[in-house]
Ligand SMILES: Nc1ncnc2c1ncn2[C@@H]1O[C@H](COP(=O)(O)OP(=O)(O)OP(=O)(O)O)[C@@H](O)[C@H]1O
């Protein structure tokens with residue numbers, strides 16, 4: 234589908250791509266770069282989506298694509314300054330990305346090299362091309378998804394993480410993305426590839442913070458490739474500014490007997506679109522997806538999930554919950570595919586929302602496409618108000634209204650929060666969520 | 674302590690309380706009886722500050738303060754407690770956590786120091802024993818999945834913890850077995866001091882054998898149509914409400 238929609242950002246990106254290419258010299262011949270080039274062509278064809286696009290019906294990127302962004306904001310951070318933005322007490326392999334660019338000198342890798350290998354994407358192109366040839370862009374859809382195509386075209390700034398077969402990485406891997414919008418509209422397009430070998434185990438998190446008064450735009454793609462019998466926990470924690478645009482795709486591929494477990498928590502952000510796409514490409518896989526979002530003001534938070542049951546005997550379960558205030562908007566779109574051959578599939582989905590203001594709104598859309606009779610699937614969505622009876626009961630016992638509301642909302646979220654199994658992340662989120670809910 | 678004058682209230686434009694007058698002095702126990710739907714719970718809710726009920730006339734004075742101007746939490750802090758006819762289930766909030774928040778908020782509004790965890794637990798154990806409520810129950814989500822009797826007992830337990838000046842018990846006896854009834858009544862009686870007062874809403878004389886009222890009032894169609902000494906409850910038990918309805922109709 235060609236799109237003649239004209240906009241500033243698209244033109245800027247097309248020009249940037251050409252300028253980049255002219256600096257690459259020999260690298261233009263590599264398979265990675267061929268993929269980038271193909272992706273760029275796709276992006277040019279697709280253009281940015283409009284609300285006429287089925288997948289973008291409730292999420293309008295018009296205001297994003299009319300802005301100009303600097304994809305190269307230079308900034309300096311000292312370790313101490315970074316500490317103030319950190320999740321307290323969180324130990325492990327801490328990887329810093331400043332304006333989307335992996336910064337090894339600020340980062341700290343504590344797991345031994347034989348458990349965990351981390352290269353910047355640019356480094357991997359040179360030092361471990363076969364890993365990229367095998368896995369890069371083999372999963373994320375850069376053919377039809379404009380933002381993924383764009384990210385793929387500029388793939389350079391993220392990390393490539395390899396957990397060899399049989400290794401259990403004890404310390405979590407924390408990817409900390411700090412966007413500095415203090416001096417300009419800052420944009421970044423990190424691209425990460427996480428390869429987890431057979432029987433390996435790893436816990437990882439992506440945490441996003443933005444500082445500064447200007448706008449920001451993050452277009453991130455993370456591919457997670459999980460081999461047989463491996464086990465991955467993945468957390469996405471978003472605490473950005475009102476002017477932050479975040480479009481992210483986490484693309485997961487699971488082989489037989491593997492387990493994947495995801496919790497996505499959006500505390501703050503201006504315009505957020507999270508795509509979590511999981512392909513269960515083997516038997517006896519398990520995938521869990523939890524989500525929480527708390528938009529207020531004019532924040533917009535959109536979670537799209539896709540679970541593709543490609544093989545028999547697998548299990549997926551998702552639970553997303555949101556509390557919406559003020560004039561905020563939320564979207565949940567949960568797609569479940571059960572392929573023809575995927576008998577004995579179990580797939581469950583639920584999305585529950587509390588809308589606290591008449592001006593806030595939530596759009597929920599479960600989409601089940603089932604091509605097999607021998608399956609167990611269920612889905613349910615609810616959107617309601619806070620229970621007035623409960624509120625009065627609490628107030629009549631002396632608990633002030635604001636506090637009672639906070640307690641009730643917190644109770645509503647509790648079952649998802651308790652799924653966060655990295656304690657410092659949970660403690661941090663409990664704090665920022667309580668603060669946000671108490672703001673009313 | 675509490676003076677209700679010509680109180681009128683409605684919900685969804687429907688008038689339910691049509692002019693209630695009632696005077697309660699410290700140390701007294703008042704029983705309110707009356708047929709189903711006559712407005713007893715509505716009166717209790719209006720006194721506790723439920724916003725769905727619109728007060729359309731009259732006044733309520735509690736220890737010199739205009740009660741109707743106060744929020745539910747301010748009334749609780751001033752010493753009013755309503756034991757609900759239908760206690761609300763609140764998933765995800767434990768009774769312990771809830772009560773600790775409530776108690777410390779009330780203390781704060783009175784300028785008292787909050788209780789720390791140890792002090793709170795000590796007080797809780799003491800009061801739990803008083804109403805014979807199980808520790809395990811208090812660790813669960815508030816009222817969630819509690820049996821009818823457990824919910825009522827939990828109300829009295831909360832009352833014992835918060836030590837209100839004026840307790841309003843809305844059919845706390847219904848759904849209780851005979852032993853529980855006695856325990857709940859003892860809990861209420863232990864709270865009785867010359868400074869405190871109790872309003873007992875009930876359909877049955879039985880509870881009043883344990884909590885002996887100073888006055889019995891009959892609420893009918895939004896008005897108190899008859900008041901008398903404790904013997905009135907016995908008379909109602911024996912004769913039902915027809916004779917009262919007839920008296921009202923004759924007016
Ligand atoms: N929220 C409401 N909306 C509509 N009608 C209401 C509401 N609350 C109470 N009513 C009506 O007001 C009247 C009085 O109700 P109330 O609960 O006060 O009666 P009651 O005396 O407590 O009865 P019972 O003995 O059955 O508990 C009833 O007709 C009831 O249906």
Ligand SMILES: [Mg+2]
Pocket residue numbers: 713714715758843844
């Ligand atoms: Mg009633």
